[in-house]
Structure formats: structure tokens, C-alpha cells
Amino acid sequence: MDKSKCESLIKKHLVKMMRELDINWSIRWKCSALSDCDAQINKESNYFDALITVDHEQIEDEDYLKKTLRHELLHTFTCEIDLLADQIQSVVSEKEYEILKKTIEHCDEMIVLRIERLLDSL
Ligand SMILES: [Zn+2]
Numbered sequence: 001m002d003k004s005k006c007e008s009l010i011k012k013h014l015v016k017m018m019r020e021l022d023i024n025w026s027i028r029w030k031c032s033a034l035s036d037c038d039a040q041i042n043k044e045s046n047y048f049d050a051l052i053t054v055d056h057e058q059i060e061d062e063d064y065l066k067k068t069l070r071h072e073l074l075h076t077f078t079c080e081i082d083l084l085a086d087q088i089q090s091v092v093s094e095k096e097y098e099i100l101k102k103t104i105e106h107c108d109e110m111i112v113l114r115i116e117r118l119l120d121s122l
Helices: 004-018 060-090 092-119
Strands: 028-029 039-042 049-054
Touching: 004 028, 004 049, 028 092, 039 060, 049 060, 060 092
Parallel strands: 028 049
Antiparallel strands: 039 049
């Protein structure tokens, strides 16, 4: 998708989606190339602050963008996992944390996927 079109669609949908999902975070966003996914969210869960990056080149159409934005927004629902991960990181070695981090990220993704399925079934 063209970058300016993607940006205007994000402006059109993001705040409305945040309201619908009752997400009261400070969410910044940008369109930028990503190597291994079509979008990502970088959260500062302690501060309810996040940056969503959307790779406009990988976005097919408006519906795909909306699903992508919803997915990234739903990751704010798992912010307590980030706080737990920070605690775990402070008590285990770097090597142990690298192993645990993969499982933590997998669990986070599975929770978001289940919430998406639930929303799709309503
Ligand atoms: Zn995800």
C-alpha cells in the first residue's frame, strides 16, 4: 500500500479503535519498512506508552490494515507480561533470560491470538 494512503487510514481508524477497545495508552505510530513482520508494537508498559510501526509495503488493503492495527493494540492487554518479564530479567542470567524471553513472547502472542479469535466470534 502507498505510504500516504496507509498513514491517512491509520489516522482514520486508530483512535476510534482505541476507544472501542477501551485502550487509554499514549500510542504513537509510524509507517516504516520492517524485515520480519508487517507491524510491531514497542511498549513501555510502566508508562502505558507505545509505538506502533506499520510496514505499509506489506499492507494489502484497508481491512488488512484494521486487523493489523487491532492485533498490535491488543498487545497492550498483555502489558503485565512485560512487567513480569522485567522482573524475571532482573533475577536470572542473560543466557537464561534469552531462553525465557522466547517463551514469554510466544505466550504473549498466543494470548493476543485468542483475544482476536474471541472478538471475531462475537
Ligand atoms: Zn503480535
